[in-house]
Amino acid sequence: MRDGAEAQPERAPRGRARAAREGSRVAAGPLLPARAARRGAGRAGGTCSSAAARPAARPAPRAAASPCTSPAKAIRAIDSRSVHRICSGQVVLSLGTAVKELVENSLDAGATNIDIKLKDHGTELIEVSDNGGGVEEENFEGLTLKHYTSKIQDFSDLVHVETFGFRGEALSSLCALSDVTIFTCHKSAKVGTRLVFDHNGKITQKTPYPRQQGTTVNIQQLFYTLPVRHKEFQRNIKKEYAKMVQILQAYCIISKGVRINCTNQVGQGKKSSVVSTTGSPSLKENIGAVFGQKQLQSLIPFVQLPPNEAVCEEYGLNATDMPQNLYR
Numbered sequence: 228m229r230d231g232a233e234a235q236p237e238r239a240p241r242g243r244a245r246a247a248r249e250g251s252r253v254a255a256g257p258l259l260p261a262r263a264a265r266r267g268a269g270r271a272g273g274t275c276s277s278a279a280a281r282p283a284a285r286p287a288p289r290a291a292a293s294p295c296t297s298p299a300k301a302i303r304a305i306d307s308r309s310v311h312r313i314c315s316g317q318v319v320l321s322l323g324t325a326v327k328e329l330v331e332n333s334l335d336a337g338a339t340n341i342d343i344k345l346k347d348h349g350t351e352l353i354e355v356s357d358n359g360g361g362v363e364e365e366n367f368e369g370l371t372l373k374h375y376t377s378k379i380q381d382f383s384d385l386v387h388v389e390t391f392g393f394r395g396e397a398l399s400s401l402c403a404l405s406d407v408t409i410f411t412c413h414k415s416a417k418v419g420t421r422l423v424f425d426h427n428g429k430i431t432q433k434t435p436y437p438r439q440q441g442t443t444v445n446i447q448q449l450f451y452t453l454p455v456r457h458k459e460f461q462r463n464i465k466k467e468y469a470k471m472v473q474i475l476q477a478y479c480i481i482s483k484g485v486r487i488n489c490t491n492q493v494g495q496g497k498k499s500s501v502v503s504t505t506g507s508p509s510l511k512e513n514i515g516a517v518f519g520q521k522q523l524q525s526l527i528p529f530v531q532l533p534p535n536e537a538v539c540e541e542y543g544l545n546a547t548d549m550p551q552n553l554y555r
């Protein structure tokens with residue numbers, strides 16, 4: 228479930244104060260925003276930062292700093308579009324999160340076949356296609372709106388959630404951070420539809436598009452609406468890509484009966500395989516597909532034993548209700 232992943236958010240590398248400015252929830256805390264620091268340094272006196280006007284070789288001792296004389300700034304609400312853009316960078320933190328969100332949506336839609344296409348390691352394009360249930364026409368408008376979801380209606384539904392997603396903010400965040408086009412064909416539809424979205428998740432183009440049942444989400448230029456994050460993303464793409472592959476491998480292993488195939492194409496070069504599984508119903512076979520058949524030899528089978536009477540009594544369990552064959 229996502230909750231587990233959320234409990235341990237990916238850490239922004241040290242010193243990423245500028246990226247934090249654009250909404251990285253991890254590094255935002257105690258860091259001085261670079262712009263504020265620059266602004267202070269640019270003014271020679273008359274502000275809180277009069278120390279900045281002194282020669283760099285002789286920094287003033289802290290206690291000698293003059294008191295702040297500038298009037299307090301008014302506290303005002305940030306406009307809702309800016310809030311949306313900033314907060315979207317807190318939902319989709321990295322390449323790994325973007326791919327994870329799309330794969331989770333495909334799994335939630337009941338797909339048994341998921342294709343992930345990356346161009347230039349995901350900086351140019353991330354495209355996830357599935358053969359799931361597709362999206363019905365009446366849901367097109369809500370598909371990419373903030374907190375619109377088909378998975379829960381109110382808080383009490385959370386107890387019964389069995390899907391990966393439920394917050395209704397992944398697609399809306401991706402719209403705020405990139406150019407999003409979705410191709411979908413619901414099982415009840417005769418023909419598919421191509422939908423182009425703006426950064427607020429509103430449909431700007433809607434045209435018929437022939438495709439089989441399922442959905443394709445096409446994300447171009449992830450993070451380009453947050454220029455500083457975008458630069459950091461491109462600069463760190465090797466690390467981002469490596470993390471994304473790890474996340475994808477984990478989903479490949481746990482997704483029994485789902486064929487997952489991911490490729491990457493650099494420039495006009497040949498597509499290379501990143502990871503692929505065969506849709507096997509066995510966890511072990513998925514591990515073999517991801518890490519190679521040889522690795523299976525070094526695995527020790529995990530045997531699931533029913534809890535004994537004392538354990539059942541202590542924890543109020545009923546041995547017959549316990550899930551079976553969790554590690555098959």
Ligand SMILES: Nc1ncnc2c1ncn2[C@@H]1O[C@H](COP(=O)(O)OP(=O)(O)OP(=O)(O)O)[C@@H](O)[C@H]1O
Nearest residue numbers: 332333336361376377392393394395396397398442
């Ligand atoms: N691949 C897909 N196939 C079918 N429906 C989809 C697909 N992707 C998204 N949807 C629909 O769009 C809705 C919004 O997706 P989104 O990922 O933004 O939110 P969510 O999955 O409900 O919650 P979360 O933000 O926690 O992932 C989903 O509830 C689902 O109904």
Ligand SMILES: [Mg+2]
Nearest residue numbers: 328332392397
């Ligand atoms: Mg989702």
